[in-house]
Amino acid sequence: MTRLKTAALPVAAIGLMGVSLAQAVTAPPERVQGDFAKMLFIHVPSVMAAYVGFAVALLAALAYLAARKAIADRVSAAAVEVGVLFTALTLLTGMIWGRPTWGVWWDWGDARMMSTALLFFFYLGYMALRRAILDPDVRARRSAFFAIIAFVQVPIVHFSVQLFRTLHQPATILRPDIENAPIDPVYGRTLGISILAFIVLFFWFLQLRTRLAAIDAEAEALAPDAHIAGAAVTAPDLRGANG
Numbered sequence: 001m002t003r004l005k006t007a008a009l010p011v012a013a014i015g016l017m018g019v020s021l022a023q024a025v026t027a028p029p030e031r032v033q034g035d036f037a038k039m040l041f042i043h044v045p046s047v048m049a050a051y052v053g054f055a056v057a058l059l060a061a062l063a064y065l066a067a068r069k070a071i072a073d074r075v076s077a078a079a080v081e082v083g084v085l086f087t088a089l090t091l092l093t094g095m096i097w098g099r100p101t102w103g104v105w106w107d108w109g110d111a112r113m114m115s116t117a118l119l120f121f122f123y124l125g126y127m128a129l130r131r132a133i134l135d136p137d138v139r140a141r142r143s144a145f146f147a148i149i150a151f152v153q154v155p156i157v158h159f160s161v162q163l164f165r166t167l168h169q170p171a172t173i174l175r176p177d178i179e180n181a182p183i184d185p186v187y188g189r190t191l192g193i194s195i196l197a198f199i200v201l202f203f204w205f206l207q208l209r210t211r212l213a214a215i216d217a218e219a220e221a222l223a224p225d226a227h228i229a230g231a232a233v234t235a236p237d238l239r240g241a242n243g
Contacts, residue, residue, distance in 0.1 A: 009204040016197035020045075023190040030187070039097040041190055045198035046090040047116070051154055052199055053083025054123070056206065058151040061144035070217065071210075073140035076147055078209035080126050082202055087120045111164035115157045122150045136220070 020041065030037030060076035063069065094113065095105045107113055126146050133139035183191070 009200065009207055013197065013201040013204045016193065016200055020190065020194040020197045023193055027186050027190050030184075033101055036097060036100050037187075039093055040187065041194040043090060043093040043097055044191060045194040046086045046093060047157075048195045049198040049202040050083045050086040050090060050119075051158070053079045053086060053202055053206070054119075054147075054151055054154050057083060057147045061147035064140060064144045070136075070140070071214075073143065074210050074213040074217065075206070077130060077143065078206050078213055080123050080147060081209055082205045084120065084123045084127065085205070086198070086202065087116065087123070091116060091120060111160040112157070115153070115160045119150075119153045119157050122153050126150060136217075 024038050024041045027038060029035050057076045057079035060072045060079060064072035064076060091113075094116070098107075099105050126143060129146055130139055130143050133142060
């Protein structure tokens with residue numbers, strides 16, 4: 001039973017990714033952008049998975065501050081790491097998509113691009129903070145506060161295209177101004193499957209990273225000074241060396 005539970009996420013993730021890929025390949029080219037529009041099926045699901053990741057990190061951080069459970073800290077840290085991975089994929093696919101569509105890899109004046117980049121570096125800062133603090137309790141507490149504060153950037157990223165009219169097009173889903181976003185049914189269905197696939201993929205990666213974090217915590221408890229550079233080096237015993 002335990003093995004079946006463990007295998008559920010990877011099986012679901014791989015299956016959904018396969019269905020998403022098949023749908024994307026068979027979807028017709030878009031009228032204006034052609035096949036380049038199919039980057040939508042990676043770009044948008046990536047940022048949605050990142051949003052979920054940072055929301056999980058926020059909830060786990062709140063849970064840690066409330067109960068001081070180590071598992072909550074590990075889940076929060078793991079969610080941030082996986083969220084950063086999906087944010088990097090969002091930025092990369094956005095640049096690849098932007099080059100043939102807008103004629104530029106990057107626009108420093110675009111609100112969505114810059115706010116997403118800022119989100120990425122915010123959470124890189126979280127990861128750097130965790131590596132800079134040796135005491136587990138202090139690290140967990142400060143990281144929890146950082147995860148809570150950093151999440152403020154998530155709604156800024158999402159609503160940036162409504163708040164500012166720059167190069168990036170308005171949102172096609174989760175729009176507050178209209179009831180149904182203008183998207184072709186075939187693309188809408190494929191996008192929905194892709195978003196679900198990426199979110200399940202996120203939870204699979206979260207599961208794996210949380211397990212690794214538990215192993216790291218056990219190793220740290222057994223040898224608390226092992227991670228300090230030079231801790232294993234001792235001064236030579238020179239007694240009798242001159243005899």
